[in-house]
Amino acid sequence: MKFQTRRVVAMAAASLVATVGLAACGSDDDGGSASDGGGDLAITFLPKNLGNPYFDTSNAGGEKAIEEFGGTYEEVGPDSGDDPAGQVPFINTAAQQGVNGLVVSANDPEAICDALNEARDAGVKVVTFDSDTNPDCRDLFINQATAEGIAKAQVDLIAEQIGDKGEVAVLSAAANATNQNAWIELMEAELEANHPDIELVDVVYGNDDDQTSFDKTAALLQSHPDLAGIISPTTVGISAAARYLSTSKAKGKVALTGLGTPNQMREYVKDGTVTAFALWNPADLGYLAAYATQALIDGDITGEAGDTFEAGDLGEYTVEDGGSVLLGDPFVFNADNIDDFDF
Template sequence: MFGPNPKRRAGTAVALALGIALLATGCGNDSSDSGGGGGDGGDANLAITFLPKNLGNPYFDTSNAGGAEAIEEFGGSYEEVGPTEASPTSQVSFIQTAAQQGVGALVVSANDPEAICDALDEARSADVKVVTFDSDTNPECRDLFINQASAEGIAKVQVDLIAEQIGGSGQIAILSASANATNQNAWIEMMEAELEASHPDIELVEVVYGDDDDQTSFDKTAALLQTYPELKGIVSPTTVGIAAAARYLSTSEHKGTVALTGLGTPNQMREYVKDGTVTAFALWNPADLGYLAAFAAQALVTGEITGEEGDTFEAGRLGSYEVGADAAVLLGDPFVFNAENIDDFDF
């Protein structure tokens, strides 16, 4: 089981409460504002815009609250913009507008690895620093990627959980987000490899896509159970998907007989863990992910780092981080939530 880094979890509850409160009171200033920062960038443009896959997504509400908290700490200005639906090209106009407004940095969770690259290249040519988080673009389209955990670690923890829950054999399915989601596809590929290498008695019968939409994911869950009457488990590596699947299972005849795991937030999944629909699931802390992404953006804007491998920067309460290969920064290991610990978390 993966566990949290104690130093990186210090102050999380207070930080989350502060970040959410800042969002609720509209802490973000106009994107034309700028603030002082660290390094040699006292006059740096610290107007930072967060662009999630889509608005109204609880996962991104939490991650962006972490970003708002960090930006408040280092004296920048925060804004959140985004589409209502997570389609491949829906973020393009928001990138273009932010660049035209002269923001210092964009923090983006990409809906597609290629579809927004031209817009990001235009923004970077206008001296906008681009940090991706959660879901990456092609590496050449951004300055840094803040990765929630290693793809191998995320894949393995989900495979280990479903294998334990179904007794190591039987049919399973995967309920993913969109078919173009970079992170989802990387995890699924590695889950397939892990299943083949370590769990030959588990058969992955199908991967379906709920497009990070609650109703679509709910319907896909129902369809899976109808199509595969012998299905023993579902893995949903997306917070929207796992919550929708749990909602379906919780009132169906399959509750307690079809296992469900994946990546979810404690607040979404608490009722389903407590009523026995779900035994255990995993995730990193999305507020920490947004917090780290904001500090990375500050470090780029102020010139503290350039995004070269080996660069290091300070990220507030999370401590020091180093840039790895392909200009990527790793937040840490996933954490497993279950009935024994879920009430210790509030996000």
């Protein structure tokens, strides 16, 4: 797995300015585009929602890449990720502005498809990352890790922490989130196949909102007094759940794992609320997405399986079946290594 410790530190600093962005630029007055030398490559990042630490980090990675190849970066997005169609106005605006590329983490696999395809018809290259749409709605998907690998990593972690038996629940993001639902389905299959003594008793949704996720954690413990563990495959959810558990009677009794960032989770690992959790490097994910978008804009790749392109410091990547590019495997953070990372 390409896990760039050196660059992570830079990304943490860059994330402070990630949401400020730069003004997007369209084509030149003579109709030239960035891809034919008519101007800078204008690439807009559209996360599920603004103010999310995970996307602050991933989009800062994208901004760094765009600076490296001389393009123009902008970040736009809704304040909340709970509206499946909430990203549509931002897609429409980006297309009207004539941006060359749009990098999107989809809140819903179908709700934004029409808008994305209209943007593509207008010449915008569309790359999804973190959470995909229907493949017919984009040119490439930058996959942080395989869905199977992410699901298995989280199940393995919770199984180890609860002695491979007991009741567990899932605290997810939005009910329509493509990646979340895929992971949950695969976690259910993994539990059934390989962990017969673990029972998944509930799946609840915090909508990637801190307070909602905090309240859902409290409700889970009230509804399931024998709960042994919680899996939260969302950075907002796992940190909110950890915050609740850290001051509750359940601390040290109810295990918590999932997907989080080191800076969010450090205090909860060090105080014993959380033993271990997983993630990939979100800065690398955004960085890779930006370089893939550049390759599409410049015509170096078309999104067909077998296409290869260079992604700056990360090296060469190959497009796989279904128009996807795989970043790497999940990484497990624990007390022994968490201070090695800063994002």
